[in-house]
Amino acid sequence: MAEGLPGEPEPDLTAGGRVRVEERQIPGPYGAPDITVLILKPTSAPSPVAGIYYIHGGGMVMGTRRNGVESLVSYAAEGLATVVSVEYRLAPENPHPAPVQDSYAGLVWTAQNAEALGIAPKHLLIAGTSAGGGLAASTALMARDLSYPVLSHQILIAPMLDDRLETPSSQMLDEAGLWDREENRMGWTALLGSHRGESEVSPYAAAARAEDLSGLPRTYLDCGSSETFRDEALDYAHRLSAAGVSVDLHMWGGGFHSFDSIAPEAQVSQTSWAVRDAFIRRALTERPPIHT
Template sequence: MEQQAAGQTVPGSVTIRPPFDPEIEPILAALESFPTLTSESLATFRKLVSGPPPGVDPIDFTVGGAVRVEERQVPGPEGAPDITLVILRPSAGASGLPGIYHTHGGGMVACNRFTGVDQFLPYVAEGKAAIVSVEYRLAPEHPDPAPVEDCYAGLLWTANHADELGIDAQRLLIAGISAGGGLAAGVALLARDRGFPTLSHQLLLCPMLDDRLETHSSRMLDGEGAWDRNDNLFGWNALLGSRRGGPDVSPYAAPARATDLSGLPRTYLECGSADGLRDETLTYAARLSQAGVSVDLHLWGGGYHGFEALAPHAAISRACLAARDEFMRRAIGPDGTCRT
């Protein structure tokens, strides 16, 4: 297979894509200031995604005082630096809460431990869950296996300190979007194969699972959408270097490579039909189900990458977020009705 340097275009012609949902398509114009990812543009890209857009108020992670925010430095993988976790718990205090372990998105190359956490804050503010979100090392400065091993190290610490954190170690789920979804899937595989901890659920939201870029959807966006094939190629090359697309890629780095998906926790997957990560999401869902895993799959017609965050008030986004919320509330509910 031909290897590509970071920033080069994917070989082959662009394939046909479904139309974008007309209500959310105009939002894409606001993303034109975001450069296509290259080694030269990475620093600019990181600055653009490190905080709220101009004119948008920062997120109140305390939710008006209902949530206690704490940061901890905890041991990283053996021989590696410590990692930072942000821990969000109900200010009123509680014990035996479900734990949401969060791995942020950003194409393996950007963003931080606060990115995307806001989607889970309501459950903490309502006293129904606690969140631990990990700051993992980013590629290309820290290529595979640094990101996934950092994420696993944070999960290990969380499980070992569950009582201290007020978390029920038997009700620990992992969640991530985009690159964070891929890392969540990789960590779930690591936890299964290393025998600890046991996860109750995994939420893989438009997950980045396959480095090979051989699917129809992985080639259908070129200079359009919120994450096109060139951005995707850059992220995978940053993570894997010359190994990308070749035979020596770990399933923990690219979970689509895993040959055995049995024994994984109940899985929620979602993706838009006009997202370049669509086909790897659908294939992973089918393979999980064939391996005996209980799967909830949602494909949103006309959705592009991250549409529900970029256009949260659109009808398609409200439907997506409602489905996700319904699953989450069952997953963290007192009787664990979504456990199996």
């Protein structure tokens, strides 16, 4: 799930007419403004399909519902999934808990409207990239804790999980590559203000703060070996596995943040895309796991 780059042409989200593209205003969290979702629905599908609920990246401070969603078009075009991409409020104008509350509100709406969207109600995946990966992880925690909706999988691509900035990888990049330690500090401070790094930060803001990771859905998680989020992603995968969650973890040697979109022709990018795509296709076509 790559992030679109400035100046790139708008992708054809209709896939030549095989996907119906719609935008809707839906209820936001209680007392908050409505939010917008982008819906990619197969124009023809023989039966209810899986749903992919997508949360875009952008360091908590930028991006829209359209960023990165082009990487999911093929699943709708092939009749494998309906995609719903949420536009959440951005920090610093809207600090925590606004982004995760919007993300959860959109997920609840998707589940409640599964039949109208052509989604099998027990076959709903959550996915996100970078900050969206962090929000996807936190939203999955919220869904587990509130017992709704049940998610079959979570797909976390180079997720932004930990506000403490204490790991070696969170400190190793200084004006090098994409999203170095100062940019990371800026993003987390925009979200949390003076509370960044303090002990009371909620796991719904920074999923790495969660003490209990049991009961979460099967997880795909990947990252590059040369990016700020490397260590927090590896630790989260380890803790998920220790909590009994099935985890597919991939760390791509030499990969920097968003390497697969910035250098799509590189062999490591093509391999990472192929492995991720294979997992998603299995997740969309297999019978969803039963969570107890």
